Amino acid sequence: MVIPIIIKYISDKSFEKTIPLKVSSNQIKAVQSHYRQLLNVEFSAQESVAYLNTIIAHYIQIPRGEISLMLDNRISESQLLSIHFAVKALLQHKPLQYILGSTEFLDWEFELNEQVLIPRPETEELVQLIANQNYNLSSSSRILDIGTGSGCIAIALQKLTKAEVSAIDISSEALAIAKHNAQKLLSRVNFQQIDILDDSQWDNIPGDFDLIVSNPPYVQESEKKWMHKNVLEYEPALALFVSDKDPLIFYRMIAAFANCKLKKNGQLWFEINEFLSNQLIDLLKDNFSEIEIIKDYKDKNRFCRLRL
Ligand SMILES: C[S@@+](CC[C@H](N)C(=O)[O-])C[C@H]1O[C@@H](n2cnc3c(N)ncnc32)[C@H](O)[C@@H]1O
Numbered sequence: 001m002v003i004p005i006i007i008k009y010i011s012d013k014s015f016e017k018t019i020p021l022k023v024s025s026n027q028i029k030a031v032q033s034h035y036r037q038l039l040n041v042e043f044s045a046q047e048s049v050a051y052l053n054t055i056i057a058h059y060i061q062i063p064r065g066e067i068s069l070m071l072d073n074r075i076s077e078s079q080l081l082s083i084h085f086a087v088k089a090l091l092q093h094k095p096l097q098y099i100l101g102s103t104e105f106l107d108w109e110f111e112l113n114e115q116v117l118i119p120r121p122e123t124e125e126l127v128q129l130i131a132n133q134n135y136n137l138s139s140s141s142r143i144l145d146i147g148t149g150s151g152c153i154a155i156a157l158q159k160l161t162k163a164e165v166s167a168i169d170i171s172s173e174a175l176a177i178a179k180h181n182a183q184k185l186l187s188r189v190n191f192q193q194i195d196i197l198d199d200s201q202w203d204n205i206p207g208d209f210d211l212i213v214s215n216p217p218y219v220q221e222s223e224k225k226w227m228h229k230n231v232l233e234y235e236p237a238l239a240l241f242v243s244d245k246d247p248l249i250f251y252r253m254i255a256a257f258a259n260c261k262l263k264k265n266g267q268l269w270f271e272i273n274e275f276l277s278n279q280l281i282d283l284l285k286d287n288f289s290e291i292e293i294i295k296d297y298k299d300k301n302r303f304c305r306l307r308l
Pocket residue numbers: 116117118119120123146147148149150151152153168169170171174194195196197215216217218238239240
């Protein structure tokens with residue numbers, strides 16, 4: 001028998017116009033079919049299924065791969081309401097990671113909100129490169145992550161290398177999320193609020209690091225026109241943009257900082273703007289004994305490794 005689910009309380013009237021509220025039943029297969037049709041208007045069939053399965057799995061708290069085994073199961077009205085609003089937000093181009101409040105980074109789940117950048121697959125690659133090329137890092141090594149955001153680089157490197165890790169950010173909101181993630185993932189990282197562009201604050205950071213890493217803001221204002229609405233409207237501008245007049249400002253300042261704070265032979269790793277790698281080499285080559293540009297999985301110049 002089909003039991004129609006009628007959600008009685010809807011606060012947003014505009015939603016009623018765009019998304020029908022009646023689902024034929026509260027069985028997962030009915031919910032899936034109803035919302036898939038709505039998502040198909042904005043997304044490809046493959047994307048719609050992937051988004052919907054992630055959303056359903058999140059709110060009914062099962063692994064995504066198990067949904068196909070549970071299609072006849074019923075969900076509660078509050079779960080249905082959560083799915084309903086998640087689909088609405090997705091149709092308004094809100095990134096799924098902000099809707100669900102979390103994302104996976106390597107082997108760990110990081111909590112997120114709109115005050116922190118959504119960690120990217122390239123950044124996972126950066127962490128893997130660092131860990132794979134530095135088997136010598138251990139609990140007696142010291143690492144600093146500059147512009148930590150959600151804490152993804154700092155926490156993942158602490159877990160992978162067991163090093164003593166510090167992390168800084170200018171944003172107190174980002175630091176609150178990063179601290180929360182470190183606590184939840186049982187990782188010890190020393191967090192500090194520092195503006196790395198203000199060299200009078202550098203004295204507050206102890207020196208002698210074996211490795212400094214940063215994924216600083218590197219998107220030029222002029223690149224906004226190529227960017228998707230979901231990034232421009234939802235992700236924090238503070239984490240993304242630099243002026244076209246001085247797009248390497250973070251790299252210049254962090255390199256100067258690293259010159260004071262790295263141990264001899266210490267390494268500096270950056271995630272970089274694919275269009276600025278030559279300028280970056282020109283800027284940094286005289287102050288380091290080694291400089292290497294590394295491509296990402298999309299074959300773009302994405303990382304820079306330097307040795308003092
Ligand atoms: C591209 S995001 C990187 C976030 C995170 N590390 C990641 O890879 O997902 C850059 C980070 O730098 C921080 N930031 C921006 N300006 C800064 C400054 N002047 N000093 C320190 N951190 C800054 C932002 O708040 C943001 O968290």
